[in-house]
Amino acid sequence: MTRTRTVDNRTVLVDLHFGQPEVLGSYLLLGDRPGLVETGPTTCLESLEAGLAEHGVRLEDLEAVAVTHIHLDHAGAAGVLCRRNPRLRVFVHPVGAPHLVDPTRLLRSAQRIYGPLMDTLWGEVAPVPADRVTVVEDGQTFQLGGRALRAVETPGHATHHHVYVDEEAQVAFTGDAAGISLPGCPVVRPPTPPPDLDLEAWEQTLDRLEALRLRRLRLTHFGERDDPATVLGELRRRLREVEALLLEGWRAGEDTDRLTERLRGYLQPEVEARCGQAAADRQELAANYRMNVLGYVRYFEKRLGTRP
Numbered sequence: 001m002t003r004t005r006t007v008d009n010r011t012v013l014v015d016l017h018f019g020q021p022e023v024l025g026s027y028l029l030l031g032d033r034p035g036l037v038e039t040g041p042t043t044c045l046e047s048l049e050a051g052l053a054e055h056g057v058r059l060e061d062l063e064a065v066a067v068t069h070i071h072l073d074h075a076g077a078a079g080v081l082c083r084r085n086p087r088l089r090v091f092v093h094p095v096g097a098p099h100l101v102d103p104t105r106l107l108r109s110a111q112r113i114y115g116p117l118m119d120t121l122w123g124e125v126a127p128v129p130a131d132r133v134t135v136v137e138d139g140q141t142f143q144l145g146g147r148a149l150r151a152v153e154t155p156g157h158a159t160h161h162h163v164y165v166d167e168e169a170q171v172a173f174t175g176d177a178a179g180i181s182l183p184g185c186p187v188v189r190p191p192t193p194p195p196d197l198d199l200e201a202w203e204q205t206l207d208r209l210e211a212l213r214l215r216r217l218r219l220t221h222f223g224e225r226d227d228p229a230t231v232l233g234e235l236r237r238r239l240r241e242v243e244a245l246l247l248e249g250w251r252a253g254e255d256t257d258r259l260t261e262r263l264r265g266y267l268q269p270e271v272e273a274r275c276g277q278a279a280a281d282r283q284e285l286a287a288n289y290r291m292n293v294l295g296y297v298r299y300f301e302k303r304l305g306t307r308p
C-alpha cells in the first residue's frame with residue numbers, strides 16, 4: 001500500500017491511516033537530516049514508519065519533529081518517538097511544552113472527552129524528556145529537514161497552536177488552524193473541540209494567515225490546498241455561521257444531542273452533496289459534529305456564563 005505522496009521535491013505527505021486513509025497526516029521533510037511535522041498518535045506509528053520507509057528514512061534518522069499543537073492526533077506519539085530515537089528533538093509552542101513533558105493533565109482532559117475510546121484512538125502517550133523539547137516562540141525561525149521554518153502563533157483551535165511557515169516556498173503547515181478539508185471533500189470544516197475554542201482569537205489567526213500571502217496550505221487533516229484565500233475565507237464564514245446556529249439552540253436549552261443534530265442538519269447536506277457519502281464519513285472522523293458542539297458550548301459558557 002502506498003502511504004505517501006510527494007508534495008514537492010523535498011516534502012512528503014505520510015498518510016497515517018487513522019481509521020481511514022486521507023484523514024490524518026504527517027509531513028516528512030527530506031534532507032541530510034530529515035525532519036517531521038506532526039507525529040500522529042502512537043496507534044499510527046506503524047503507518048508512520050511504513051511511510052518513512054518508502055523514502056528510505058527510519059525513525060532513528062529523524063533529527064527533529066515540530067508539532068503544531070499537543071492534541072493527541074498531532075503529537076500523541078512524541079514521547080514514544082523520543083524513546084525510539086534518542087537524538088530526536090521536539091519543537092513546540094511554549095504553552096504546549098510542559099504538557100509534552102508531563103502529559104497527566106492533557107490525558108485527564110482527553111479522558112473526559114474520549115472515555116473508553118482513549119486506548120483504541122491514541123495508544124500510549126509517553127512523556128517527552130525535558131531535554132529533548134525545544135520551545136519555539138512566535139516569530140522564531142528554526143531549521144527542520146534542511147529548511148527554515150518560522151513559527152506563527154495561531155490560537156483559536158487551541159491556545160497553544162503554531163503554524164509553521166516555509167517562507168522560501170511560501171507554504172505553511174497549518175495543523176488545525178486552517179480547518180479540515182480532505183482530498184475529494186473540499187468543504188472546509190471548523191475543528192472546534194473543547195476546551196480552548198476562541199472565535200475572536202481564531203479570527204485574528206485567520207487575519208495573520210491571510211496576510212502571509214501563502215501559495216499553499218499543508219493541512220494535517222489532510223493534504224495540500226493551493227487556494228489559501230478560499231480555505232481561510234470559508235473557515236472564517238463557517239466559524240461564525242456555526243456559532244449563530246448553535247447559540248440559538250443553546251439559548252433555547254437544547255442538550256448536546258439536539259445541538260449535534262442541529263449542526264449536522266446544517267452542514268451534512270452540503271458536505272454530502274459536494275463530497276459524496278464516503279468522503280463525508282471520512283471527514284466526520286477528523287471533524288466530528290459532537291466534538292464541535294462540545295467546544296462551542298464550552299466557549300459559550302466561558303463568554304456568557306451558564307445559560308438561563
Ligand SMILES: [Zn+2]
Nearest residue numbers: 071073074176
Ligand atoms: Zn487535529
